[in-house]
Amino acid sequence: MLPPRRGGPGSPRLLLPWLLLPALWAAGRGQLRYAVPEEAQHGTFVGRLAQDLGLELAELVPRLFRVASKERGELLEVNVQNGILFVNARVDREELCGRSAECSLHLEVIVDRPLRVFHVEVEVEDINDNPPVFRSREQRIFIPENRQVGSRFPLEGAADADRGANALLTYTLSPSDCFALDVRASDELSQSLSLELRKPLDREETPELHLLLTATDGGKPGLEGRAQLLVTVLDVNDNAPVFEQDVYRVHLLETTANGTLVARLNASDADEGLNGEVVFSLGSDVAPNTREKFNIDSSSGEIRVIGNLDYEEEKSYEIQVRAVDKGSPPMSNHCKVLVKVLDVNDNAPELAITSLSLPIREDAPVGTVIALVSVSDRDAGANGQVSCSLPPHLPFKLASTFRNYYSLVLDSALDREATAGYQVVVTARDGGSPPRWATASVWVEVADVNDNAPVFAQAEYTVSVRENNAPGAHICTVSARDADAQENARVSYALVERRVGERALSSLVSVHAQSGRVHALQPLDHEELALLQFQVSARDAGAPARGSNASLQLFVLDENDNAPALLGPAGGGARSHALARSAGAGHVLTKVRALDADSGYNAWLAYELQPAAAGARSPFRVGLYTGEVSTTRALDEADAPRQRLVVLVRDHGEPALTATATLLVSLVDGAPSPKLSARASAGRVGAEASPLDVNASLMVAICAVSGLLVLTLLLWGALRCCGAARSEGACAPGKPVLVCSSAVGSWSSCRQRRPGLCSAEGPPKADLMAFSPGLSPSANLPERSDHSDPSGHVSLTLNLCL
Incomplete structure (x- = not known):
């Protein structure tokens, strides 16, 4: 182990x-x-x-x-x-x-x-985990015996893969009387190691010497590497080639072309003949990658480039050159060529974008980090110094966070409704000459925030519907748009609830939540509700929701749905009247009064007398617009003692509605009553009056009507102004009045309307109808030559909300 x-x-x-x-x-x-x-x-x-x-x-x-x-x-x-x-x-x-x-x-x-x-x-x-290693565990050295003391013989040094002090090598030689070890620092990259002769050699005495070369690194503890030195003492060719320099230094651009001359070495040999002929070669310790880049001519000593140089792969090369003569045995010497590769800006910057906060909300605060940008450039110096930039007019900026690292941050407020996203292109440019650049892009999507309320197409809608509409009838459609997206733009509609008189607004109309279609829930009655004002709200589905309102003015148009109603006893059956046979032409017997609950032409009434029995000519007539029943001629004995008159009251609606009044007239002998005689006298006086008096009376009547018309218009304008400033609330019902002129130019109230319901959200309504005396009431009315009103009349209808 x-x-x-x-x-x-x-x-x-x-x-x-x-x-x-x-x-x-x-x-x-x-x-x-x-x-x-x-x-x-x-x-x-x-x-x-x-x-x-x-x-x-x-x-x-x-x-x-x-x-x-x-x-x-x-x-x-x-x-x-x-x-x-x-x-x-x-x-x-x-x-x-x-x-x-x-x-x-x-x-x-x-x-x-x-x-x-x-x-x-x-x-x-670094730790000292690598010992020094010699490329060759055994080095052979040939030394002629006639070499002078002090001669040096180059040795192959060791290499240590560590750095710093751990790679600082010291060499020791095993004890020897003839040789000593000479170590010289050639430059910061390497050391020159040689064997120095201290004592003359004698081949006959010592043909070979075995020495041990030990390399120790600077680690603690230090590691060692050993190599055997086999020294052979030669007897001939006692001069080795000598280089002009021990070290040659050359600088080459990394773009240097193949075949470029690196250096021309010269080694001289003092010997003559074959012993003085020098052959150059690369040393045995030259690295394989160096041999792939450089070559030396064996005879001329020219070193040339044979491979592509790349500063990013290798920044320097150490070429050991060996010069050997052709002696026998041959003698050699060594020199070093140190090639330093100079950087050229041949690499473009490299960009990488890492997205962090995408998509980004449109309400994100300024300074929010959106993405990380990292840049690199394999070149060195200014060629490898990279700066990044963004296109102008973008709401973003680049903030340098660390060497070659940037943050893409928000620089100004976003608005998704204006711009839904940005294509951000980051450009990296190095400091070379000319500079190189590269781009990378990222799509920054802006996420929607509910910052817009729905907006109606119209702030106020004015629509009309005829009364007696069918329940659920479509009135109009309101529309609102929201500039936001998705749920924030989904709009729903609703009524703004309020009271209309004693009823809730929702009992009269409704609005569809999705389509905005407004419907009438029940039939509307113009006589009860002529104008309905209300509001519709639109709200989006955002959180929190936003909304807005639009006003609707709904005018209920009148339909001819009310027949004339007779006033007084005539409304309940036949009326009996006595008339003296002595009554002359133009005698007013009575006046039929009627009222129509409709408005406008639908409430404009006309009176006519139904024709008598066949072959009989009635001595009576009725005023077309006044309803006054009067005689057309003096009565005589041929007239029947009992007359039955049927008065037909007709409005001007389409179709027209009618009512009838029956008058039973009894012709009696004797003087008429004082009241009737006075009326008859007045009628005769009027009939016998001169044309000048008639014109004067007509002028007075016209002036009176014109003055009343001007006064009415002023009053109507004042009421409109007051109504515009009135705050929301129920409007007090007023009594519209129909003012009619009599046959002699005086004014009397001939009809009253039911109180109307007035909305508090708009100005009070005022309707005015005026007909000038002697003019046709309407171009659309049928001509009735037999029932014309010779005296003319003026009819004014005032429907005022006070």
Whole structure:
């Protein structure tokens, strides 16, 4: 069984100091740094990550404490229960970083609510786990016996895969009277090792010497490597080739083309003939990758490029060149050509975007982290310095969080209704000349928030419906749109409940919650409700919900559904009247009065006398619009003593409705009553009056009617103004009055309307109808030449809500 290697990772004396290393914040870099030795066993403690980040252990799981991105994720792991970072697998620094001076693992630790990103750097520190190794365990050296004391013979040195002090080699030579070891530092990359002759050689006395070359590294404890030196003493060709320089230094761009001359070496040999002819070759210790890149001409000593150079793969090459003469035995010498590869900006930056908070709510506060952006460039110096930018006019910005790491954060408020999403293109540009660049994009979707209330297509709807409508009749459709999306834009409609008189609004009309269709639930009556004003609300399905209202004015249009109603005794049956046979033409017997509950033309009444029996000519007539029954001529003995008059009252609706009044007139002998005589006298005077008196009376009547019309219009305008400023509430019912002119120009009330129901949400209603004397009442009325009113009349209907 082999004993454990001294100084290995299992040594408790070396492992304990690494476990006690404290976590330090790197100055000016904003990252948490730890150190762990290579070859640490599984479970080795690295650091109390959660504690060093200032996080409570109880909040690690709720806040989704995790490692978002990491290099070589199998090497390190974090325990989310206690927040400890530990070694998960064997870490070999030489395998991980090669011969790089720095070797670190970079982790990104993320916690949510609120979102925070921490950058952790774990430095893998070298331990002395690799002994020095000679490429050849046996080196043969041929030395002519005539070489001068102090001559040096190059030796192949050892290589140590470790770094720092662990790779600092010291060489020792086994005791010898003839030779000493000469070590010279050629530069920072390597050492020149040679065997120095201290005593003249004698081949006959000592043809061969066996020496042991030992290389010890600087680790504690140090590790050793050994190589056998077999020195053969030659008897001829006592001059070896000599190079002009021991070390040649060359700088080449990584874009150098194949066949380019690297260096032309010159080695001189003081011997003559074949002993002075030099052949050049690459040393046996030249690495295979170096042989793939360079070649040397054996006769001229020219070194040329034969492969593609890449700074990112190899930054320098060490070429050992051997010059051998053609003597027998041959003599040789060595020199080194150190080629340093210069970086060229031949690599574009690389971008990676990690989305964290997508989609983003439109009410997200400024500064919200949306995504993480990581950039890298394999070039060096300015060629590898990368800067990131965003296109202009975007509500986002890039915030640098760590070297080559950025956060995409919200820079201004969002509005989904204006822009539903953004195609964010991140551009990374290096500092080379000319610069190289790369892009990466991420779609940032804006999530909707219920920040818009439904908006009606009209703030106020004015519609009309005829009375006596069918229950459930469609009145109109209201429509509202919501600028939000999905549930926040789903609109439902409802009535704004109120009282209409003694009834609830919902008993009269309804609105469909989804379509916004407004229906009348029952038949409406113009005589009871001429105008209905109410509001419809629209609310969305957001949380919290938003809503708005629209006003509706529903005018109930009149239908001719009421027949004229007779007033006075005529309404209950036949009326009897006595008339003296001495009554002359134009004598007023009586006046038939009627009232129609409808409005407008439907309530405009006309009177006519039914024709008498066949062949009989009645001595009576009735005023077309006044209803006054009067004689058309003087009575005589031929007239029947009993007259039966039927007066037909007709409105102007479509179709017209009628009522009849029956008058029984008894013709008696003798003088008429004083009242009737006075009326008859007045009628005769009027009939016998001169044309000048008739015109004067007509002018007075016209002036009176015009004055009353102007007064009525002023009153109507004042009531409209008062009604507009009136607050919501029931409107006191008023009594509409129909004012008619008499045959002589005086005014009297001829009809009264039932009190109307007035809505408090709009101005009171005022209807006015005026007919000038002597003019046809309507172009749509049928002409009745036999029932015309010769005196003319004016009829005004006032329907006022006070």
